[in-house]
Amino acid sequence: MSGVSGAGTLRISRPWPLLLMVLAFAAGAVLSLENLSLILPVSRWWQTFLSTPGQDIRHIMVFDGWLPRLAISVLCGAVLGLAGTLFQQVLKNPLAEPMTLGVSAGAQLALTLFTLWAPAVMLYHPQWAALGGALAAAFIVLALSRPRQYEPSAVSVAGLVVTLFCGSVIMALQLLYTPYLHSLFIWGGGSLLQQDWRNVAVLGLQFLAGMCFAFLLLRPLTVLALGDGHSGSLGLGSGTIRIAGFTLAVALSAGVVSAVGVIGFVGLSAPALARLAGARRLRQRLIAAPLCGALVLWLTDQTVQRFSAMTGDIPTGAATALFGAPLMLLLLARFQPAASGVEPPYAGASLQRPGDPGIYRRFAALVLLLALAMALSLDFGRTPGGWHFTALHALPQVSLWRVPRAVAAMASGTMLAVAGVLIQRLTGNSLASPELLGVSAGAALGLVALLLYQGDALPILRLSVSTLGALAALLAILSFARLTRFSPQRILLAGIAVSALLQAVVAVVVAGGGDRAAALIAWLAGSTYSIGPAEARNALLLCLLLCLATPCCHRWLTILPLGEMTSTALGVATPKARLAVLGLIALLTAAATLVVGPVSFIGLTAPHFARLMGARRPTHQLLLAPPLGALMLVAADWLGRTLLMPRELPAGLVATLLGAPYLMWLLMRRR
Template identity: 40%
Template sequence: MTDLAIPQRSGNRAAFLGNLLLFLSLALLALNLRNLLPVDTWIETLVGFDPANLSQLMARDVLMPRFVMSLLCGGALGLAGLVFQQVLRNPLAEPGTLGVFGGAKCALAIAILWAPGALALGWDVVAFGGGMIATLVVLLLASRQGFSPLSVILAGLILSLCLNALGSMLMLVHFEALSDLYNWEAGSLVQNNWRGVQELLPRLGFVLVATVLMIRPLTLLDLEAGNARSVGLSLATVRTLAIVIAVVASGFVAGTVGVIGFIGLAGPAIARHAGARRFRDRLWAGPLVSAGLLAFTDQGLVLVSGGMEIPAGAVTAVVGAPLLIWLMRTIRSSQRMPQSSGSTAARQSRDDLTVFWIVVTLAALAVAIAVALAVGRLPQGWHIALGDEFGDLTPWRLPRVTAALASGGMLAIAGMLMQRMTGNGLASPEMLGISSGAAIILLLVTFLLPPLDRITMMGLSSLGAGLVLVMVLWLSRRSGFSPEHLLLTGVALSTVLGSTLTFLLFIGDVRVLRVLNWLSGSTYSVTATDATAICLLAAVSLVLVPFLARWLAILPLGAATSTSLGLSLGRSRLILLLATAVLTGTTTLIVGPLSFVGLMAPHMARLLGVRRPIAQTYVAATIGALLMVLADWIGRTVAFPWQIPAGLIATMLGGAYFVALSFRR
């Protein structure tokens, strides 16, 4: 179990902080009103305004309902986050980290495409249904590990990535039909009248009443399970009802204004750090801080935007990422992933088994390559290309297959290097945000610089990956690279990428469609030159792996042991960092930042019983290549004539793999 190390203080400080944020947001509202109307006309505008006066109309029916909506949404998300944290005893639980928003997004997309009648019930009802299903899946997966904080957040992260991948698939195939969903995903608080407030207020009032009625049982959850049962508390019933309340609150908000991330995490966390130790204190202070924080952020955006609409959801995600990293540094790590890579001599003695699996995986890869090159779909159905037809299709299919193969192998090698370097089985370019760091650099280059050649782009992408990797490891050094710290740093960085992309989609820049397709992990635009370059880099990385054998065997044993064995930690880690950055940056440029290949392939190699560092790296690289080749072929054929990017397919396969692995454990 984890908990926050907080000094004993009075809960009044937290309430004072919430009131201060409300006062500051009111001050910003006054400044925005003054920009529209003279101060002496404010009362007239509120009591009996002239509809023909545009400034009065904007103040009363746009600015004022927007302010009230920000208070309602912020308070509701703060309440939802507080209840989630109390039930799960996890200070990092909130609607975003538990997959509620991902489930809501997919539910809305499916309803728009195939069940438009469901939208008659309201977007908030559909969003609640999707969020509830996603939350139940997360809790079901985490129950296998006793709802430990790491298992809950990991399950939520994996499910969110899978749901977002599914949502992106639907958006790419049905872009025009789902265009409204882009605006919803940005989390805009813009209002044109008081209708949204009038609809949301009674629903959130019901949530508040239900929460107040459950104050006592929720407070008793602070006790140990045995003590809570001794006073007659039904833990299962209380937790179920509380989770439903939290999902209802966040679902209503998401359905009304869209995704607003981290507000549900920020309010309760700030209140707790300000001294609200008791649940009753946090129940008042947490939503109050969240409401004030969202209102302050939104009114600040109105003040500085100069007429340009900036969605509050995207901004809160960017602001919330540093907050999550700061919170992570205050958490005492409860567990450390087994350092399976630091294996004993007995576990490294299965040479015959290793050779067997190397042969099997290489054979499977050869079959997958043959299928990807020869088998496809035509309007008439499935078709196998043979003879001259195979030769005609090879120039079109071979670059894609080669790029997918090399990218999968390089991601797997990067994942192995990171897991060995940190002794953490959760480390991978995707999970730690390294791919997202490379993607952010490429996003900035795309929008700020003229078109660049591929070699320059590869160099910039590698630079971005390297900088992010150094930052992640620096932030996690005090915890000994614990899973919680590494994982949550990656969540924060991935959130920054997602919010940046959402903002670009919101403003409607035409270049964002090309970026969206690339971020999805498509090999569609890969040329023969690109394929040759990435294939050469993959070959070089495979050749250089044996020279790293000693480092890969010793580093997982820890800094003290490595130093005692004569290993230079600084030099070895620097070289591994550079290698990981180059591998990740290059593959991100070719197939995007998505997919679980860098995490999944090393795990699968260990499950096969391959333990020696070099053999495990080669088997993982072969599995990674196999997974990406299959993902590219499936994406090319499963929705013919549309093409699903390989990165999205790989993400779905990776999510399914970890769901199965969780149930197995």
């Protein structure tokens, strides 16, 4: 197998991919027959197929349940394979697909909103609702990545941000409207359960129409691959064709989401498998990719059904990410991103002279502001009678539950901010953070797995398992980044893949965990509701110990961004120094994740605000970022607790809803 060129073209001359697909088809057929036999004994197949519809319960189970699910898995795979091919052709990005572009998340958010406030639309026209959300998300991603000329890394990061933002809004709505959206969590993971043939008929028509339109655009899309300059010289309006192809792909993706929920990574894997099978021309890929997508999703769903008999129903869409994310890592290992010409943000700033001497005055002002925010969060609140300060005689009573939450939020915000500074300095990437690189998701995965099997685990065991998960995610990311000497683009893309993989595993674990898993959903959103004095004390102690260890990394943080050769020449043992910083990042992230969940954007925004306030050197950034992170999370916890009183939003969720728009603005400004 040859490598992937800069344009993402894969050249294959070996027959093993076709043999692998034949074996996959055989495995899918065997699994399908076995799953059918679990519903209907083999001895009754002939009798049931000849019986009159509606007279036998097994006939209903097979013909209105199992067969529609089989058909919808094949159709959804084919549609996603076609959509992924169109996305990759239009954007010239081999990593583009509905999930990485935020299209699926936008469609899911639109369906959630219409379910709550316009259920009639969901009853009669769910496809149009999904299409509107998908188009809005897709064009936001394009607008965010336009300053970087739609580079694969820029598009992927923009898609991840939009996905996280839409997911946060969906999670907030699920927490606020639990009685109405109780089953949305499982459906959002991509459940292929069917009760009739309606979705099969609708999606089948959409697929046929999509294939017809795709072949009508075949020649313009083929010319478009030559570049805007060549296509323009041939009289082709590249902008119009690009919008037409992109809109068609979005419409196909929205149709799948409206039918079965979010199915991840099939749109990525199907075109890649088509190239491996020898489909090099666009015409060949338009035929081969839907076939590969149908095969992938059919095999995955039959495997899920086989294991669901023992573990309970698992969303098929979450299961596809278990192999789709590793495939993205494989493609990433062989795909060479185009040079962006952007200097790493810390390369020139690391050895600068000390910055503004007023940095310590700003630190003192931030500490005072943090103290004021802590006081307000403890004393100022909202009741059915309105906003007011708590009376002095009632303050001891309310402090019993307000103080632990505020202290835990302050400690977690501080640790995430420090972890963000360390990871940005280590990677030389201003968009790196524990949330975007999958470190928080790794810590969450370890903790979720532990709590599902041992709910009364000791705090030290929880911290140890979370730290191992965070460290494993970091090492997986950096092992891929090492192939290109820690390229910022490679680190971001690897982090996106690892984050998607770990979040999919978390979704599968939660979906199969029963009542205990349902209780974890609020924690995954970053809730401090159950924090008590013991948890707050532990969080504060960990924060103090870990933050006191960060000054030991000052010299490494100053020298490591200059590059491995320069660091070695200056006497730094690069592997040991990098491993020590990674271990500290993992501990900080794991300790914070125990309190506020896996996503909050504090680790990204706090270092940026510190730089905006004049912090250029590592020591100055480590001085300003912690109080900023603590201030943001304390404010988020107070807002989530008071704005919708008596309802409540988790602090991590509020921080994500506030931080994602800032990150979008940051992406718009990046050159």
